[in-house]
Amino acid sequence: MTARDASAPYGRVPLRRVCVVMMSAVGDAVHVLPLLTALKALDPAPHVTWVLQPGPATLVRGHPAVDDIVLFDRSAGARGFLDVRRELRARGPFDVCINLQVYFKAGLITGFVPADVKLGFDRARARDFNWAFTNAKVPPHPMQHVQDQYFEFLDALGVPHGPPVWDLGPWPEERPWQREFFAQLDRPAAAIVVATSKAQKDWLPERWAAVCDALHADYGLQPVLVGGRSERELAAEAVIMREARHKPVSALGSGLRKLVAILDGSALVLSPDTGPLHMTVALDRPVVSLIAYSNPKRVGPYRKFRDLMIDAYGDPGEDYPISMENRHDRMPNITVAQVLEKVERWRTHYADGAEG
Known part of the structure; x- marks a missing residue:
């Protein structure tokens, strides 16, 4: 034993x-x-x-x-x-x-x-x-x-353990669907998690639309909207589709196992503080995370891609303690320029090995 x-x-x-x-x-x-x-x-x-x-x-x-x-x-x-x-x-x-x-x-x-x-x-x-x-x-x-x-x-x-092992997939029987999904795209994918379970964690959809345009025009990426089909997610999708000049592909409602396949095959993922963020880290895919409501020292990407994280939870220079305290109304502080700055860092530090 x-x-x-x-x-x-x-x-x-x-x-x-x-x-x-x-x-x-x-x-x-x-x-x-x-x-x-x-x-x-x-x-x-x-x-x-x-x-x-x-x-x-x-x-x-x-x-x-x-x-x-x-x-x-x-x-x-x-x-x-x-x-x-x-x-x-x-x-x-x-x-x-x-x-x-x-x-x-x-x-x-x-x-x-x-x-x-x-x-x-x-x-x-x-x-x-x-x-x-x-x-x-x-x-x-x-x-x-x-x-x-x-x-x-x-x-x-007394159970020995080293670095975390997730084994999240995709599993062999899921690979054919993954190949079929990405075969429809003419460029590498950038998956965007449009909303979360709490409105306070969501970013403004019109800003996601601006990011979609930049991803397509400046980075050669195909934005793909992912998540569920809740009322708030569908509302965000509608705004993004209306405002973006380069229309993203919508994969809302794919289900969690197909979402694993999409995240795994994406060159880049952009996400607020929600489950798909942690799924992406488990899959070892680069993720730009937008965190302002929950304490990122407690819930941010675990030991990976911290350089791609936008921390709007704390004020500039604030050395806040790790806690379960939530801070309201701070997601609008995150700008499109800040997100694209992290995308640029992805291009210079991760993109060579990031395509799925």
Whole structure:
């Protein structure tokens, strides 16, 4: 068996069957994957069950590190919780439950998991009484990047890990669609994530239109709009299509697995703080990130492409601490010129190896 660190706080906990509770957004799901790939590197590898919502489930279903998924349908109200409890009881018992989400609903789900050890964040970082549902805690630690915070759980369990391994794809059966998609374009693609789940994270669509024109005319790139088909995304698409002289290709509503293929095959990605940003980092594709609402020291691109990040969260010269504080109404501070400055840096530092 692969050695684990017996000196770690919970390094002697058996890891034959593991349940992971992280039900939230796509970006969080991406950050979970390196934990699972590290667990799967153990010998023998544990069986991993993951409780998460239907949206991110479409991204990770079929991943080699995910053996089983229990869906939590938040829209179902109390019935959604009861369904999860029934499914977890049918799959248990587990050796350990890893609760990566710090809110009450995740605590309630953790309470349903039939496991002797329920490992969560220390009391200072857990919110909404989430700490009350766990009987083991990772040691207290100052706030750090989300990915590093998740690695604390591996450290507590004595699981060895190096740099993150995502294995996000595209998977072999997805390559034919990817080739077909890019065969339609007459130039390398620049994928643009038009909107997010929070209006405060969105950039102005008329500025995206100006960026589209510059990408096409000055950089020889074909802008491709990506994301879902929410009301706000469709509204942004309409503005961009109306304002841009060089019309982008719209791939809104492609679904998360096809989005993986699009991001992977793009020469460049431009994105605000949202799941596709972290998907792009996991795929090791250059990404210009626009961050102003959330603390980029906590949620920015992890250890890659920081030189392509536009930080409008802090004021010029401000050495702000890492925190969960959100700052409102700062995305309009990002200018088209700033974005194109980062695109120019991409051209001089990344473009030679960036075409998909």
